Amino acid sequence: MNKILSNKKAITVFMAPAMLIIVVIVLVPIVISLYYSLLKWDGIGKATFIGIENYINLFGDERFIASVKNSLLYVVLSLFIQLPLSLLLAIVVSNTKKLEKFYVTVFFIPVIISSVVIGQLWQKVYNGDYGLLNVLLRSLGYSGHDWLGDEKTALMCSFIPNLWQYIGYHMLIMYAGIKSISTDISEAAKIDGANRFQTAMRITIPILKPIIQVCVTFSLIGALKIFDLIFVLTGGGPFQSTEVPTIYMYKTTFDQMHYGYGSAISTFVIIECFLFTAILRFIFKNREDA
Numbered sequence: 001m002n003k004i005l006s007n008k009k010a011i012t013v014f015m016a017p018a019m020l021i022i023v024v025i026v027l028v029p030i031v032i033s034l035y036y037s038l039l040k041w042d043g044i045g046k047a048t049f050i051g052i053e054n055y056i057n058l059f060g061d062e063r064f065i066a067s068v069k070n071s072l073l074y075v076v077l078s079l080f081i082q083l084p085l086s087l088l089l090a091i092v093v094s095n096t097k098k099l100e101k102f103y104v105t106v107f108f109i110p111v112i113i114s115s116v117v118i119g120q121l122w123q124k125v126y127n128g129d130y131g132l133l134n135v136l137l138r139s140l141g142y143s144g145h146d147w148l149g150d151e152k153t154a155l156m157c158s159f160i161p162n163l164w165q166y167i168g169y170h171m172l173i174m175y176a177g178i179k180s181i182s183t184d185i186s187e188a189a190k191i192d193g194a195n196r197f198q199t200a201m202r203i204t205i206p207i208l209k210p211i212i213q214v215c216v217t218f219s220l221i222g223a224l225k226i227f228d229l230i231f232v233l234t235g236g237g238p239f240q241s242t243e244v245p246t247i248y249m250y251k252t253t254f255d256q257m258h259y260g261y262g263s264a265i266s267t268f269v270i271i272e273c274f275l276f277t278a279i280l281r282f283i284f285k286n287r288e289d290a
Contacts, residue, residue, distance in 0.1 A: 087174055
């Protein structure tokens with residue numbers, strides 16, 4: 001095995017199929033999309049090269065700016081609500097003596113369900129007439145509400161299913177990290193008089209920093225490129241109140257047939273993901289050095 005790992009030719013041979021797939025499926029479409037973003041094209045007729053005009057128009061487009069703000073709100077909610085809850089659940093479940101595997105399985109079930117199915121499910125929960133949420137509120141003496149049809153509540157209500165779906169995903173990653181920590185460390189802390197809270201804050205979380213960085217990166221990118229769940233729930237409505245760049249890109253490209261402008265939006269999302277990921281790596285690296 002060591003001979004293979006030290007053989008550059010063998011490494012190249014084994015890596016070549018994966019690299020080829022990445023180039024064909026990921027890099028080539030990105031390059032094509034970047035080229036399309038420099039065109040004025042309806043997807044059918046003759047394309048006209050217009051340079052960076054689509055990008056200039058983006059930052060003067062109020063609808064696009066509003067969609068970016070919505071996606072950034074998703075980022076904030078994901079990082080400061082979803083991940084802390086996932087970490088809390090991971091710590092609690094890992095310290096549970098009974099039914100530990102059962103709880104891990106239950107929290108992970110939403111992850112394996114299709115986002116389209118989850119969107120349909122939560123549409124029924126939020127339904128203004130027979131939805132579970134309104135039925136519960138009416139039983140408590142409150143009036144019902146059209147949760148997804150109201151601009152003021154639609155955005156937050158569309159985030160909750162995403163929170164519910166992926167909280168178990170991040171919890172499982174953190175749970176696996178916690179279980180990989182040697183029990184000798186926690187036992188030594190217990191002998192020194194540390195309670196569970198102190199052990200979690202002073203030992204568990206600091207050791208989990210590399211795993212937390214991975215979860216932060218996944219959560220950030222997932223929030224920036226979210227599409228299917230919001231598309232099923234609201235389609236970006238009402239009045240674009242839940243629209244994010246990916247949905248705006250879809251509508252611009254396939255509904256309005258502005259392939260160049262839609263490609264510029266997709267390129268922006270890619271650059272945005274790379275930029276935020278680089279910032280996160282810089283922040284975590286500085287903290288490690290400190």
